Amino acid sequence: MTSSIRLAVILLAMIALLALASLSTGPTGFDPAIWQAAMGRTDPAARIILTELRLPRTLAALLVGFALGLSGAALQGLTRNPLAEPGVLGVSACATLGATLMLYFGIAAASPLGVAGGAIAGALLATAVLAAFAHRLTGVATLILVGVGLSSFAGALMALLLNFAPNPFSLSDLVNWSLGSVANRSLHDLAYALPPVLLGTLVILRARSALTLLSIGDLAALAHGLDYRRTRLLIIVGTGLAVGAAVALAGAVGFVGIVAPHLVRPWVRHDPGRALIPAAMLGAAMLLVADLMVRLLPTGTELRLGVVAALVGAPLFMLIAWRRGVSAHD
C-alpha cells in the first residue's frame, strides 16, 4: 500500500509545482513577480489577474487533464486495450458534436449548461456504442476501427450542421473545437464542468475492482462473481460524464487518455483498477505542461492545446501499437 501512497504524493507534488508555474506565466512569459505584487497588496490588478484570468486557465487544464486521464484508464480497463482512449474511440468527437449542436441551434445561447449537457449526451451515446461492441470483440484493432467510424461520423455531421449556420467562419470554429484550448476560461465555465467530472469520477471508481478482474477474460471474471452489466454501465456513465464535461470546457484534446495510463501502469503493477486515479493525476500534470508550452513557445498566435497534445501523444500511440504488434498476444 505504501507504494500507492508514495505515487500519489509524487504526482500531487508535480501537479502543485506545475500549477504554480502556470499561475506564474502570463502572455509575456514566465512572470513570478506577480506573486509579490499580489501579496504586497500594492497592485490590485495583480490579484485580479491571478484569480480571474490565470487561475481559471490553470484549473481548467488540471480538470480536463484529470478527466481525460481517468476516462482513458477506465476505457482501457473495460476494453482490455491499451490503445483505447476518448479521442481515438470517438467519444470526444461525439461530445464535440453534441456541444456544437447546442450552440448552433441556439439552445445554449451563452449558457455553459446547455453546452455541457449537449457534450455529455454526445459522449454518453459514444461510450454506449463502444461498450456494446467491446463485449463481443476480442480483437484490438476492431474496436479502434469502431472508434474511427464514430469519429468520422461525428465529424461529418458537424461539418453538415455548420454548413447550415450563416457564418463563413464556422469551419474555423470547428477546428477550434477539434483542437482544444483552455485559454480565456472563466470560473463561471469551470463551475459547470466540475460537478459532472466529480460525479463521473465517483461512478468510475465504483468499478475499479471489476476492471482489475476483467483482466482474466470475460468467462473467468464472470465465474469469480463479476456483474458485467453493472460494470459496463458504470464505465459508460462515468466516462460519458467526465469526457462530456471536459470537452464542453476545453474542446477535444486527444492522446492524454492513452499516454497517462500507459506511463502510470508500470508503477501500479499493471492493475487497471489501481491505475485510475494515478492516471487521472498524471493527465492533469501533462495538460498543465502542455498549456505551459502553448504559452511559452515563441509562436505568433497561441498554439492550440490539442496540437501540443497530439505532437507528443500521436507518436507515443504509434509506439504502443507497434510494441503490441511485436508481442505475443493481440
Add this chain to the structure above:
Amino acid sequence: MTRRCASTLAALALAGCSSTSPPSPPVPLQGVVSLDYCADQMVLGLVPRADIRGISPEADSDASFSTPRARGIARVRPSLEEIAALRPRYAVRMYGGAPGIDRQLAALGITVIQLNFATKLADIAPELQRVGAALDAAPHAARLRQDFLAKVAAAQRTVPNRPPSLLYITPGDVTTGPDSLVGEVIRAAGFRPIRKETGWGSIPVEAMVRRPPDAALRAFFDSPRYRQDRWSSSAHPRLQQLLAGVPAATVPGSALGCGNWLAGDAIAALTRLRQNIDTPS
C-alpha cells in the same frame, strides 16, 4: 469535374445559340450580379435596383446595410450555372464562387469586376472610383467618395497631440495593431490602437486589467454571422466588466468588413466618441 462539364455545356449552349441558329438573334447580356458579401455591398451601394439581376445569399446576414436594400431582389448562389442563367453583363466579386470562376464567367462573355480589399485608408477612394467607372455608375461612386472623404477630413480636423488609447474588439479573439486598415481608421480618427505591435494578435487582457484603454470600438457584434470563437477572450467576464466603464463606439460589421467606403461610418462614429471624451467630464 461537374463544374467543368457544366461550363463546357454552357459555353457550347451559348455558342450554339449564337452561331448555329441564325433566325433568333442572341439575347443581350444585361444587368449586374454580385457573388459575395463584399460584392453585395458594392453593388447595392452603386447600382440602381432595376439593374441588379441577383445578389448572393450572404446579403441576408448583413442586417445593417445589405439586407434592407436587398429586399425583393433575387438571391443567386455564386455558381456558374446559376449566374449564367441570369445572363448578366457584369459579375462583381471579391472572393465569391469557386477558384477560376472569373475565367469561366469571362469565357461566357460576362465582364467580371474583381474587387480589392483595401489595406490602406488611401486605397478606398481610388477603388471606389475604379469600380464605379467599370459599372457605369461613376456619378454615384463620386457621391459616395465625397461623403467618405468628408468624414475623414472631419476627423482629421481635431487630431489631438496625445491620442487616447483605443481597444478594437470583435467577437474574434484578436485585435489589431496600427498598420492594418482598421488600425489606420483608428489613427485617422485620432486614437491610438492599444496593441503596439504590427499585425493582428491576442487581446492583451492582462495589460488592460492593469491599465484599461481610454476608449473602445466594438465591431461585428450585430450579427450571428460573425460569431467565430466560443472561447474568444472578448467574451471573458473580466474583460467585459472592464469595458463596461470605458466609453465605446459601436459599428456594425458592414462598416469594416470589406474595406470600402463604409469605413467612413466607423471613422464618423469614432470622431463622435472622441468629442464625447474630450468634452470636460
Add this chain to the structure above:
Amino acid sequence: MTDLILDGLSVTRGARTLLHPLSARIGAGEIVAVVGPNGAGKSTLLRAIAQLVPIGGRAHFGAAALPALSPHHRARLVGYLPQSHQVAWPMPVREMVKLGFYAYGAAGSGAAGSADIDAMLALCDISHLADRSVEALSGGELAMAALARVLVARSPLLLLDEPVAALDIGRQYQLLERLAALAGQGRTLLIVLHDLGLVSQFASRILWLGDGHLVADTPCNAAAIDTHAGPLMGRTPQWTPDGTLYFQR
C-alpha cells in the same frame, strides 16, 4: 456438507440443444470425472452449473438454488476454472491469484488472504513465480496460476475444466493428488479429464457424456470403464497386470 443436485439440467442455444436434460446428485467430498469425446458437452455442463450460461431445469447446491443467487454469492460457493487462460495486462502472478478473492471484497488484502495465496501457490508448485509477470509464464505455468486463483477462495464446489492438460505427466499426478486431498477436506470436485488413466486413479465417480447426453453415471471402477470407454472413445481399454489403464495403439 452439502450436495450438488442437478435435476433436468439442460442448455439450449437458439434451436440447438447443447446439453440434454441431465440429473445427478453429487455429495460432498466426491471427486467426479466428466468424460467424453470432443463436443460431448463437458465444458457446457460445467458452465451450466457455474451459471455462466442460461439453464433449463434446476441446479441446487445444498439449499441454495444456483440461478437465484447474486453473482457474488454464487462465486463464493462455486469455483470455476475455464479451459483456456488469458491475462490482458502483464501483472504479477500474486496479483492475478488475489483476484480469486473478488467475491469476498477486501478479504484478499489482509494477512489471512496473503497466507491463503501463498498456500495455493505452493499447492500448484509456482511459489517461485509469485512476483513474475504473467506475460513471462509458459502455458503450463499460466494454467497453474489460474488454478491457484480459483482455489484461493476455498469454495466448497470446484468445477475444473481440464486443469492438467498443459502439464507434464509428473506434475499431473502431483496436482491430482493434491486436489484429491482437498476433496478429503469435504470439498466437491467436478473435473473434466481426457486421460482415462488419470481418471481411473483419482476419480471416485464418472459422468460419461456423449453428444450432449449423460450416457452413464457410474462409480469409477474397471468394469464401468470397460463398459463405456470403448463405445464413447472408440478404442478398447486395456489393463496392465498392476491395474494401470492404457489404450492399445
